[in-house]
Amino acid sequence: MKPRSAALCTFRKQLAFVALALACISGAMATELTILSEEWPPITFSNNKVPDGMAVEVVNAIQARLGNPQAIAIVPFARAYSLLLSTPNIMLFTIGRSDEREKLMTLLGPIAIAKTQVFTRKGNAARLIAQGDAIHKLPISTYRHSIFAKTAEIQGFTAIELAATPQITANMLMRGRVEMWVDGSLAIPAILKEAGYSIDDVEPVMTLDSLELYLAFSPGTNSQTINAWEKTLRDMKQDGTFGRIHQKWLGREPVPLETRRLGLSPR
Numbered sequence: 001m002k003p004r005s006a007a008l009c010t011f012r013k014q015l016a017f018v019a020l021a022l023a024c025i026s027g028a029m030a031t032e033l034t035i036l037s038e039e040w041p042p043i044t045f046s047n048n049k050v051p052d053g054m055a056v057e058v059v060n061a062i063q064a065r066l067g068n069p070q071a072i073a074i075v076p077f078a079r080a081y082s083l084l085l086s087t088p089n090i091m092l093f094t095i096g097r098s099d100e101r102e103k104l105m106t107l108l109g110p111i112a113i114a115k116t117q118v119f120t121r122k123g124n125a126a127r128l129i130a131q132g133d134a135i136h137k138l139p140i141s142t143y144r145h146s147i148f149a150k151t152a153e154i155q156g157f158t159a160i161e162l163a164a165t166p167q168i169t170a171n172m173l174m175r176g177r178v179e180m181w182v183d184g185s186l187a188i189p190a191i192l193k194e195a196g197y198s199i200d201d202v203e204p205v206m207t208l209d210s211l212e213l214y215l216a217f218s219p220g221t222n223s224q225t226i227n228a229w230e231k232t233l234r235d236m237k238q239d240g241t242f243g244r245i246h247q248k249w250l251g252r253e254p255v256p257l258e259t260r261r262l263g264l265s266p267r
Contacts, residue, residue, distance in 0.1 A: 035071070037073070039167070044094065051073075053249070055215075062236065065235075066232060077165070082145075084218045085218065085219075088220030089221050091217050094109075095216035096148075098150065103264070107261070112213040113253070115184070117183070119202040138159060139159040141173055142181065147211065151211075170195040180205055212256070221266055
């Protein structure tokens with residue numbers, strides 16, 4: 001080959017390499033995962049504007065193993081849920097599992113198990129329970145787009161008052177705007193504390209169901225991304241990392257050691 005031809009060949013190879021590199025960078029940017037969560041302590045919350053909590057620590061551990069430095073954004077749940085349903089490559093945690101949600105997203109977990117519980121102000125439970133089925137007509141608060149709102153509806157409650165955050169719904173109960181408040185058992189003590197109250201200021205009325213909590217990936221999220229997260233979560237459950245994080249935050253609550261992927265099949 002003549003020197004000029006060899007140089008031209010080398011130049012073309014370099015161009016091809018640059019084009020391939022640019023394509024890879026573009027593809028990585030296009031599939032970068034946006035990670036969202038909410039104020040739902042002790043599972044997820046802001047600690048001096050830094051995401052913290054049991055599920056945050058699990059997600060951070062997965063990210064560390066995957067070499068993913070993407071920051072977690074703590075945003076109102078209603079906004080995050082809307083993005084989850086409408087935008088590819090969104091991961092929102094934690095999400096309560098339901099048949100309806102399995103048709104809308106890909107769920108990975110569980111990472112915790114909570115009870116959906118109804119609470120009232122201290123001293124009111126006996127009076128409310130004595131009303132029998134009429135209790136379902138009394139006003140009850142929970143937060144917008146939460147699994148707790150849907151569960152209360154399924155269980156027959158008809159006067160469901162919705163607000164933007166769990167803390168607002170707790171205040172609605174304590175200020176007498178509603179008779180009852182429904183949320184997840186794991187978060188209730190911390191939500192009350194943030195709202196300026198104590199678990200001693202309320203008492204349980206009833207338990208509606210048991211609730212598994214998952215990481216949720218939006219429709220259209222890259223399959224390789226979800227596969228990597230699934231494998232890493234499974235590895236963490238098998239090597240004890242997950243169990244240690246769970247016990248640190250949730251004490252003697254049951255540790256979900258099985259790893260399942262439910263819902264939509266990723267593209």
